[in-house]
Amino acid sequence: MIVKTPSKVILFGEHAVVYGYRAISMAIDLTSTVEIKENSDKIILNLNDLNKSLKLNLKDLKEIEPNNFGDFKYCLCAIKETMDYLNIEPKKGFELNISSNIPISCGLGSSASITIGTIKAIGKFYNKPLKDDEIAKLGFSVEKKIQGKASVTDTSTITYKGILEIKNNKFRKIREDFEEFLKSCKFLIVYVEKRKKKTAELVNEVAKIENKDEIFKEIDKVIENALKTYNKEEFGKCMAKNHDLLKKLNISTPKIDKVVDIGNKLGFGAKLTGAGGGGCVIILVNEEKEKELLKELNKENVKIFECKMVY
Numbered sequence: 001m002i003v004k005t006p007s008k009v010i011l012f013g014e015h016a017v018v019y020g021y022r023a024i025s026m027a028i029d030l031t032s033t034v035e036i037k038e039n040s041d042k043i044i045l046n047l048n049d050l051n052k053s054l055k056l057n058l059k060d061l062k063e064i065e066p067n068n069f070g071d072f073k074y075c076l077c078a079i080k081e082t083m084d085y086l087n088i089e090p091k092k093g094f095e096l097n098i099s100s101n102i103p104i105s106c107g108l109g110s111s112a113s114i115t116i117g118t119i120k121a122i123g124k125f126y127n128k129p130l131k132d133d134e135i136a137k138l139g140f141s142v143e144k145k146i147q148g149k150a151s152v153t154d155t156s157t158i159t160y161k162g163i164l165e166i167k168n169n170k171f172r173k174i175r176e177d178f179e180e181f182l183k184s185c186k187f188l189i190v191y192v193e194k195r196k197k198k199t200a201e202l203v204n205e206v207a208k209i210e211n212k213d214e215i216f217k218e219i220d221k222v223i224e225n226a227l228k229t230y231n232k233e234e235f236g237k238c239m240a241k242n243h244d245l246l247k248k249l250n251i252s253t254p255k256i257d258k259v260v261d262i263g264n265k266l267g268f269g270a271k272l273t274g275a276g277g278g279g280c281v282i283i284l285v286n287e288e289k290e291k292e293l294l295k296e297l298n299k300e301n302v303k304i305f306e307c308k309m310v311y
């Protein structure tokens with residue numbers, strides 16, 4: 001049995017959203033794949049992209065603390081939470097193969113994607129398919145347990161797809177007319193550099209910033225304006241403003257700033273996306289200058305994804 005799950009990009013409001021402020025996020029067509037098959041009385045986890053494997057006895061699952069299992073922590077926590085929720089007595093073992101074309105730890109929700117994929121796979125494997133509301137709730141619980149602090153942004157976007165507005169840890173689909181506007185926008189996602197820190201660490205560092213609420217309120221104003229404009233140039237300027245505010249949270253890097261500057265100059269606007277500390281930049285393309293934009297970006301030794309929104 002195979003489950004394919006998308007990833008996400010945050011257009012506005014990362015970090016602020018952890019504190020109940022607003023964020024806008026969009027599901028995109030980079031995908032993780034979780035394959036599950038029966039395996040006597042063991043649990044075997046294969047992280048194919050990382051070349052790592054783990055074998056556990058089914059009966060030991062209840063006792064383990066996922067946070068002690070390095071890169072296995074998201075899928076182990078997802079397995080535990082789902083089996084607990086579904087009251088599954090672990091009698092039938094399984095092998096789980098995880099692979100993905102989402103750059104890992106780069107701001108595109110790789111953790112949420114494999115988490116949601118694992119939750120769905122477990123439900124299907126034990127013949128107890130879960131509803132989206134249950135999947136999103138379990139996914140959020142996993143991200144919170146592993147990150148310490150988390151919002152529902154990544155797990156909800158990846159579960160419900162489309163474009164979501166998140167506030168106070170609740171989500172709603174974005175207005176239809178605004179979705180139409182966003183569909184007319186072309187975004188590039190640029191993988192700039194490997195992140196040195198995990199989302200969990202970045203979220204904890206932002207928590208220590210004293211004037212963070214002032215910055216979050218400014219970000220909220222930017223989003224308010226972005227949602228009123230149906231103009232790409234204005235929307236791009238809002239992205240640039242959000243990036244300037246993210247810089248005040250100390251989560252940007254010189255290389256990210258350089259790519260954002262290129263995106264602001266040769267696109268309508270740009271910002272880092274996700275937890276920061278490196279990772280990816282999202283650029284709103286100005287089709288008239290797209291060739292020049294790509295030429296400049298290619299000088300920076302970056303990887304460019306032309307992602308499509310997933311519904």
Ligand SMILES: Nc1ncnc2c1ncn2[C@@H]1O[C@H](COP(=O)(O)OP(=O)(O)OP(=O)(O)O)[C@@H](O)[C@H]1O
Binds near residue numbers: 050274276
């Ligand atoms: N393909 C994969 N195979 C195995 N583990 C993965 C895979 N993708 C993600 N992970 C797990 O998720 C972790 C990365 O999650 P993290 O939250 O730090 O980054 P992200 O989700 O990519 O970015 P962001 O949270 O900013 O959107 C990895 O260290 C690993 O534990």
Ligand SMILES: C[C@@](O)(CCO)CC(=O)[O-]
Binds near residue numbers: 010
């Ligand atoms: C940094 C953050 O806001 C987004 C990570 O993609 C964390 C979260 O919302 O859980």
Ligand SMILES: [Mg+2]
Binds near residue numbers: 109111112154199
């Ligand atoms: Mg993550």
